[in-house]
Amino acid sequence: MACASHYSFFAMAAARFSSLSSPRHPIFGYDAIVMFVKDLAVNVRDSCQQMVQGSPSGSNGFDEGEAPRAVFNVLDGIIKSTLDRLKTVRETLSVPEIILAKISTTTDFRELEAAIRLLSLEGKLDVALWLRSKLITNHYVPDVITHNHLVNAFCKVGCLEKADYLVREMLAQGPSPNCATFNTFIKGYCLKGDVDKALSLFSSMANYGIKPNRITCNILIHALCKEGLVEGARNFLAEILKDESERKQIDLITSTILMDSYFKNGDIAEALDQLTKLLQEGKQLDVVAFNVLIHGFCSNQEIKLAFSCFGEMIKRGIQPDVVTCNTFISYFCKFGAFDEALNMLSIMLNMGVAPDCITYKMIVQGLCLRGEVDKAAKILSCMLENSTIPEPVIWNSIIYGYGKCGDTKNALSIKEKMVAFGVPLNTYTYNAMIYALLKEENINGALSLKREMDQSGQVPDLVTYNMLVGATCNLGLIQFALQLHDEMLRRGYLPDVVTYTELIKGYCLKGQDKEAEEIFFRIWNSGLQVDHVPCHILVKRHCRAEGLKQSLSLFDNLLDG
């Protein structure tokens, strides 16, 4: 029976990590996994044929060299269809104007109550609050669910004062808050990182005759784990389970929270212990639980176990989702295995899982890193054609990418396109452009971009200054470099080792060894971590100028002092 084999996999995994001294040996060979993934993709593709009409027939997307093209053909199709759908949804969804029109034409209180909920969901909180007070002055008190929507909306934007005001009003004049009200409010404080306040709210619930439920506990356990208080979370849970005589079992979500937390602390054995308990109770894992396992294995560099989980999901009929696939893609990108990332992209497209902004971001960044900037730019164009305007990081990666391969013209045209589409240029955008210009030694262009930053209010950061200090030093413009250095101090930026190293290099280039050494002592005494670069520069300089002996004595003195 299939179930037995699933269990045995987890048992094997658990056994492997239960003893720290046991040698680590792979459960499955890498080739077996590649075979499995290939089979999987082919099988799934057959049932999702309509998703891949755009891909060339005969290619399974895995052949060396063929993969990228197949992936991009499918990708284009998917991006178009996903974004078209999104566009339609956006256009048909309620727009605040429509709600406002409703407010002015209707006298139906229930309809206005529904409008408060919609306004809350859309984040139009001032209007929502105003409408609530209008209804109350007309002697109609919106129900508890409407109030919960409002409390929820205020908590989500971190406006706890307003949420607190609403809950007080509810307690004073109704509608009486329920468990969901408190859960929402507690979650609000957890999001702010104020777990103490959350816990005290939890204790106060009894005073209002409201019994906390599983959701309340999960919110708090999650918050405790996130604060690194896993022990606290366990104790809290033990207390709860002691009180609940009829149901002593931990639910799936609680277990998922705990497993995730154990994995994040690198405690695989404990995570798998939790998993074993869950399976012994006969619980079925859902997609989130599997995603936690996959992420846990990936972040502990156990890619084979992660793939095994992927296989288990498929066998159990649990469709991997965009998070599952992004987790793998992220892992591969992080370890420079970008071909594998593209393979995962191909698998997800074949499975009919639509990529999201995170997928696009990782793929675009991966392509740029690899120098395939035109392909990255093509993804961007696809998104724009479908009226999805990506966040600045995608644009910035492409600008960096073009800059790195010396294509300043295209870098600039992406920047201009950004402006045209109303995407705000940020410090990273300017840094990318400055990087591109400095690469072709266009110091004037770079400096005029810095002026543009000052005017636009996008303040230069340490990276901007370090690039400019480096460039001016290389050109022998030490005075200019020092001016920049003073400016950064005035603006409250502390120069780092890179800044000082650039200045040392600049002085050495000019033959001003004394000044170079002075700077070196300044880093040494500032308590900054000194790396080998400035030492190397100085030693090289000394070797050339005065011989090795003297340079060694420089460092001897330092180490003695």
Added chain:
DNA sequence: CTAGGGTTAG
């Protein structure tokens, strides 16, 4: 109809 777990991070 509202409240709980997972993915990114220049």
